[in-house]
Amino acid sequence: MTGVAADIVRAVREPAPHAAPLMRWWWFSSHVSEAAIDADLDAMRDAGIGGVEVAFVYPVADGGPGFGSRELLALVAYAARGAERRGLRFDLTLGAGWPFGGPHVDAATAARGLHWERIELAPGVTGIAYRPPFDGDVVVSAYVGAGSLQETPASWEPAEVGDRIRVPAFGDGPRVLLIAVSRLTGQNVKRAPRGGEGLVLDHYSAVAARAHLDAVAAPLLEAAGAARVHAGFCDSFEVYDADWTPDLPEEFRARRGYDVLPSLWMLRVDAPGGSRIRADLMTTLSELFEERFLAVFAEWAHAHGILFRAQCYGEPPMLTSSFRHVDLFEGEGWGWRRWTKNSWAVSAASAYGRTIVSSETWTWVRSPSFRAGPLDLLGEAYEHLLGGVNLLFGHGWPVGAALGAGEPVFYASGALDARNPWWSVARELFDGIARASAVLQLGRRIAQVGVYHPVAELRARAEGERPFDLWRQTRRFVDDAFVSAVRTSGLDHDLVDDASLAAGGTERFEVVLVPAGCTPTPRADALLTASGVRVVRLTEPAGEARDAEIRAALAPVVPPLATSRPETVGVTTRQLDDARVSLIVNTAATAEEVVLEATGRALTVWDAVSGRVRAVSADGPAIVRLGSYDGVLVAQADAVLEMGTDARAVAPGPRPALDVSGWSVVSPGGRRSVALPHVWEDDPAVAPETERLVYETDVTLDRAGDVVVDFGEGIIAPRAGRASSFAVPADPPVAVVAHVDVDGTPVGDVWRPPFSIGLGRLTAGRHVLTIAVSSLGVRAAAAAAVDGSDAAAIAADGVRFRVQDAERRAVGVRSGILRAPSFRLSER
Template identity: 40%
Template sequence: MTTAAELLAGFAAPAPEARPMMRWWWFGPDVERTDIVRQLKAVADAGLGGVEVAYVYPLSTVEHPFGSAEFLNDLRFAADTAASLGLRFDLTLGSGWSFGGPHITAETASRRLIWDVREIGGNALRIGIEPRWPGEELVAVYLGEGSLQEPPISFERLEAGDGAVLVDAGRSPRLVAIAWSAPTGQQVKRAAVGAEGPVLDHYSKTAVLDHLRAVAEPLVEAVGAERIGSVFCDSLEAYDADWTSNLPGEFRARHSRDPLDELWKLRFDAVGADLFRAEFYETLSDLFEENFLGVIREWSAQRGVPFRVQNYGVPLTRLSAYASVDIIEGEGWGWGGVTQTRWAASAAHRLGRDIVSAETWTWVHSPSLRATPLDLKGEAHEHFLLGVNHLIGHGWPASPARSGVNLGRLFYASGALDDRNAWWPAMPALAAYLTRLCWLLRQGRPVADVMLYLPSADAYDVLGLAQGGSLDLWRTARAIIGDAIPAAIRDAGFDFDLIDDRMLETLDPATVASTGPVVLPHVERLPESVHGWLRAVCASGGTVIEVRSEAATSPTDDSSWRVITDEELAGALRATGNPDLRVEPASSDIGFVHRRVGDVDVYFVANAGAETRRFSVAPRASGSHWQLWDPQTGRVTEEGDAGAVPLELAPYEAAVLVLGDGAASVGSAPEAGTVTAGEHPLGDGARPWTVAFPGEDASPVALPHEWSVDRPYFAGTATYEHVFDATELWGDEPPARVELDFGEAEPVRAGDAAERGMRGASFRAMVQPPIREIAVVTLNGVECGTLYAPPYRLDVTDSLRPGDNVLRITAGNATAAALAAPNAARSLEADVAASHEQYGVRFRMQDVEHAADGLRSGLLAVPTLRWEASR
């Protein structure tokens, strides 16, 4: 795609590969084939692109355990059904997370270091060395002069033999530090029946190959590699895993010395401790990349299937390790910060990968069944602003059809994003919207001027359990960087990518110098090789900006290497060149991403806040002509000559700005220069509104109408109807354009009932809409559209007729209303209790008690007709 016209054609009818997918949770993992067919048809009918199968804990008695022939046959049946419906079918290579199971032994289970530190006096001692738990192994014993309050600055290694260590008499006080290796003990989280067992050692090639043989191979053989879109590894959550049995030998091979002589430096500070820690953790990262990512990628490549991974967390992994996977995936919203999604998108951009996938809606509007299409749209925008262009929804609980008070099966957390939701009629429109944007954001190459350096050396110095920290390099580096630096980059009108030491070595300093500055965030330890590379950037005409918490004590005159404070960063960035997109007036709610496609520049601009914003944008990209494209319809809405572009975006609304030297589609934009000629609220007059609930006759109703007052536990749709006389409103001459306006979404204020129930990174749109939650609008029997997000306005011009017009509005609420009903809650509690009684506590439902917090249903405003006439 190289011209605006070609792009617009693809935008209007995007390729199906860009459709969002859903994670499909199989509980138990028993599923009925009738339910498989019904649910996959619902996935296809909603405009979704496929499913990623995940096998999790049981919610009923399991007849066909994980790995059984019956289970594998059901998996093949599901894949065949998906293929017949044109759906992509992805497989997770293990139950629950992280990978593991009954095939993992004490020798192949994840391991950790445990430190036993005691203060002793000057007397000689014999210390018995006996394992306390099965699988524990002695690694090394150290002795140093000092105390717990004043630790030693050096240690000597003591030899152990015959189950004991001998400590000679010496000066008092002294510390004995004993390092043990032990299984972490972690079991597979949320495991299906038959998949229980220890988490594997991700640093061990033997453990990984055992898992592939026992679990992955049967899954892929059962389904058939040709039916699989990708094989998947979910979150790396092998907590505390900082050891593997062959680590000493691997360290010696890389660094030509015995790490056991210095292992105490993980626990105690000393000269050279920072260097040793970096080498130690780099060795762990190497082993993970080689023995887990590399082994699985080679295995999947032999079968012709791409390997998709969320490469962050524990085991300790680097950003650059994404080079060892096929499809890069992130997780987490928050477009202004250093999220896991930003980590993934940065790797994809710098590695030249076209697709950046994201686990989306992970904690959306907790609890289950509270999420709305507006929530989904708002969080999806956050991912787009982070560089994502493929969405994997989290997720779709495989469940029998709803019956009576039983709502069916729900995942313990997150949304239940399936056709049980009363708002589901809006899903095809939302899916089409997201597909257009995913497709468009795959075209060309990303533009991200600023490179934000990951302070890995500083992170290694505080990383690890021995220092009271975590083993998550992303999390530790993010804490060092803070929130102010990425916010300043975005506020200055630039986008950025993260870069680590190994990825940096692959980049040409001259090329980097020509694209934008390199920002060093609170860096204390800079490897000499990195320092040399940065100097080469400066020598090539580039800029390095070093950010410190306080002003530099010795300012430098070198304009190519500036040392500034956090508060000075935005100004310093603007001084390096024109912002990619200048927003006036500035707002922290307005974000953008930029793609360069041939000679065309595409900007996705989104309002990530809860208030309408009116502003203009001045793009750096040149072009004699600009257009605004509507992701909802795929059409051009406005166009003009080069210059500042005025925008008005409602809460959680987005637009696409396209710049080039010619119009994408002549005549595709509406005529400019219309003026409001009149308006009429549809709540007064002699003709009343009526409302009809399923199975009931229509009855008069006054708007605004909130049915949750009288029907607090009703989840479904209700149809409102009103008749108005068009001739009475504007006479015999029809207006040029007529719009139905439901009113504004009001921001949720701190302390409002709708704010309660937030959990962790749960996303929700912080507004009170006039429609709860969707409205399907029909005028004179013609469907005009479905509203689910601001602005709540709809063009009804083409459906009008002289005289009486019949307006029908079918509203759908959140199915959490039914979840809040006492009988439904008891049914859910009984299912959970039965699972716990039979199979143990593998999960706990979260936030169900908040199902009704701030919940409203119906039409909460009086719709207004507004009409325009041409000047």
């Protein structure tokens, strides 16, 4: 076995703490304590979670340490020491709430945007006294044109701005005065903790960035101890409507070579040349943000011996190439066939040679809180990993959750903590995710398709809401269907702009697609021509014709691992020196028989969660049956890497059915007979707060043999709610975890496909089978959680959030054994 092959086997077999999922740790300013910290860190470590990212957010009750207070900093120090002692990674959010800001921000350092006043002037008026209405307002420039509010002027001239705005007469007719005012956006820090409230800072100002680092980040890092902190973190940028900074005119002139003020009115009024002004202004804003925020934060982090991790998308306007200013790249958004922010971050990582790409995961998983089961978490994790990321940050863990009842939940995420009744399988879940992540951290991700990013078009013309969010605006050219057409061809893609093309690496592409309506810049054309890559300029802007055009362009490209079900079976592949390794996941609602083929290579197929071998092939295709959101890891090498088969996946031939009946439910109140399927919500004898119920039956064998219990396929259920909220398309037939014992000896748990379990070799005679079913947390756990929406909390701290979808928490929930299991016996 070569060294590379050994690396693959080691990643599959051995624990991978460097790849274990981490958790965003929500620190509510009302609930942080040493007891909560210790309980949470112990619970996370025991569940296989690799570390935490502390996020400081709103209070859910009265009291608690204020943000930045000596008491809170002492708790930060206590948590950092506790994480270090337990071998957990410790990341620190470099601010409170989001976007960054707070009480240290004033009118000189707060986010600003251009505000426009349009005033009609009567004939004869040659001047007007204009006093901006709000504190912090500054008149930037003014323009006048002959016309009225109804008849828009055909041209505009600058007006003289002083104590009074002086305007030319233009004859005896009416005129329109257009005034550009630099105004504070007024945006406050969202979800701020008590003591962290205030204005959002100017992200185009190095002075504002450094003031924030001095006032907020430095005390936090000093308290934690830089040696204990892996990275400082900045969440996605949501600095809305901020398109100005005081020295923008001077910076624009220096960078673009001309004065913007005479033409600034074109931002408000359509005119020839307006596209150039808009594009140049957005380019200047992007540069200022990169240099004065990202680079300043990274420089500060490096000076203090830590890394800088950020989600570089949103507003201010930024590109995939903006990631080059940070150390650790992070995305978010599930969907291997969708245009996600993971695509943005992963593309940047490919361009700049970064091996690890993390993702904010489970943000809205099966909303609301406690509604997600372990299979939902596994399914969404696979959607992120198929998108090219290889390290997950769970969103998230509410502080104190491990203390149990009476502890809070976050308003907008799954409650991914030990209060869930199914938590006994959390270790298996998170270890499985760590295994897949570790394998996907090997080598280099294969992306044979480049997609040219129409940056010039996006900057020159924005549509709809959030014009400065270039990730969102990219959907005009690269939408979900575009991505799906590439991925369901068995291939993967990277978005490339001029800067990332200049960084090199174009040899990894076999084809570059240029979206319709997009013209590569001369610089990009030269780089693509020099690389020799095949460039296909699409002619169809959208729809089935565009998707067919994409598939035709990609038809000559051979996938790194071919599957018989490319439309529903997702593939992501990593290239090592003399081998390849892939994650394969069936994302259909039903089980699929999948043929895997890589010409001339031997295939070794492991179960992605357990690491057990499921199939091997020395010289031909491998065939594996995959349930809905069932995943496997596949190595392509010169020889099979491991032998053996996984009993979960490979049946030893036909098995005679056993006649098993007479099920009972056992509870502290006694024993009663039930018929399967048994749905708790339909049985009035099951108390509403029940979260665990034990079923029992006898199995009598007339001869010794191996017994398998099969609960059948998942149950396809209708889905309603948020489009951004992931849920597996089929509910497990045991809702949501079955803990199986035979004659008092634990056998294992059933919670993911295939929903079957071997009981081992049983002797002839009578055996007692016990199945303890654990439900979702929507019953007692959710009822005992604190969400902070009560009148007292609102009176103390105002409305800082609204709990997501709480009214739908129990809608459609079905708990229990939803399919009667079958029993099969085989002799050896």
